[in-house]
Amino acid sequence: MNLALSLLIAHLLADFTFQTNRMAQHKRRRLLPFLHHLSIHALLNLTVLGFAVYRGMPLDTSAWLFGLILSTHALIDRSNLKRIGAAAGFWLDQTLHIGLIFGSVYLFAPYVWPDSYTLDFKVIWTCVWILIAAELFGRGISPLLAPLAPRAIEAHFERKVTRTEKFDSGRRHVTHEVEDQARSYSAEVDGVGRYIGLAERLIIMTLVALNAVGAIGFVIALKALARFKQFDDRRFAEYYIIGSLVSILAALLCGVALKAVF
Numbered sequence: 001m002n003l004a005l006s007l008l009i010a011h012l013l014a015d016f017t018f019q020t021n022r023m024a025q026h027k028r029r030r031l032l033p034f035l036h037h038l039s040i041h042a043l044l045n046l047t048v049l050g051f052a053v054y055r056g057m058p059l060d061t062s063a064w065l066f067g068l069i070l071s072t073h074a075l076i077d078r079s080n081l082k083r084i085g086a087a088a089g090f091w092l093d094q095t096l097h098i099g100l101i102f103g104s105v106y107l108f109a110p111y112v113w114p115d116s117y118t119l120d121f122k123v124i125w126t127c128v129w130i131l132i133a134a135e136l137f138g139r140g141i142s143p144l145l146a147p148l149a150p151r152a153i154e155a156h157f158e159r160k161v162t163r164t165e166k167f168d169s170g171r172r173h174v175t176h177e178v179e180d181q182a183r184s185y186s187a188e189v190d191g192v193g194r195y196i197g198l199a200e201r202l203i204i205m206t207l208v209a210l211n212a213v214g215a216i217g218f219v220i221a222l223k224a225l226a227r228f229k230q231f232d233d234r235r236f237a238e239y240y241i242i243g244s245l246v247s248i249l250a251a252l253l254c255g256v257a258l259k260a261v262f
Contacts, residue, residue: 001114003052004105005124007069009131010044011097016135027077038074045069057109065108072100087143094136117261129258133201137250138194145243196223197243201251208255209262220248 018040027034049062076096082089105111114121200223207215223244 001111002121002124003048003057003109004102004111005121005128006048006051007045007101007105008098009124009127010048011041011073011101012128012131012135014041014044015094015097016131016139028080028082034074034077037077038070041073042066042070061108065104068104068107069101072104073097076100085143086146087140090140090143094140122261125261126258129205129254130202133205133251133254134198137201137247137254138198141197141243141246141250142194144246145239148239148242197247200244201247201254204248204251205255205258208252209258211259216248220244 014037019037023033023037025033027037045066049057049066053059053062076093081093084092117125200219203219204216207213207219
């Protein structure tokens with residue numbers, strides 16, 4: 001089980017943490033970004049399997065396992081799963097990757113769920129759910145909410161008026177300077193909002209694991225405070241509420257899974 005979870009960590013790191021936007025956008029059509037992405041997967045898988053060989057796994061078994069995981073990953077990445085939709089394509093892609101990792105490990109090195117949890121297992125399990133909360137859900141929630149994104153709020157204008165009064169020989173001159181400032185709410189949602197959501201999920205997951213669920217309300221209130229001025233627009237408010245609920249649900253699930261082995 002430790003081997004399967006370690007290979008899952010390698011997959012999550014290579015597919016999210018170490019994958020640049022250029023790789024993600026062009027790996028299905030261009031060879032160089034694809035090979036760059038695949039080399040990162042190969043390096044991380046070799047690291048995990050090399051340690052497994054050091055711990056006693058036969059070299060030929062690890063070689064077959066490496067070849068099967070890397071080849072199936074390449075085939076999935078080159079397929080055009082996004083044609084069924086961004087959200088469905090993303091989750092189908094990840095389901096196939098993760099399913100093949102666990103299936104391949106079970107084929108060459110059958111495993112069972114441990115009766116007792118060693119320190120090694122707890123550390124690996126914790127790393128898995130941190131990456132799932134931060135990266136898998138972080139990237140997977142956005143395409144789910146894309147159809148609900150407030151496209152009409154691409155530019156919200158704030159008018160700033162400055163009044164200047166000047167007295168000259170008993171006369172008063174008044175001038176008004178008007179400045180329009182455009183703020184893109186959608187850009188904020190895609191930019192800073194992603195990191196706010198990431199921090200929110202990690203904090204909530206930790207609070208659930210520590211049995212401090214009462215403090216979750218403060219996290220939610222603090223996040224709402226950062227978006228308070230934007231709630232004047234109903235469409236943004238609805239989008240924000242749905243996105244927050246999905247993110248919180250994901251964090252709660254990760255926290256429950258993390259708590260299960262401690």
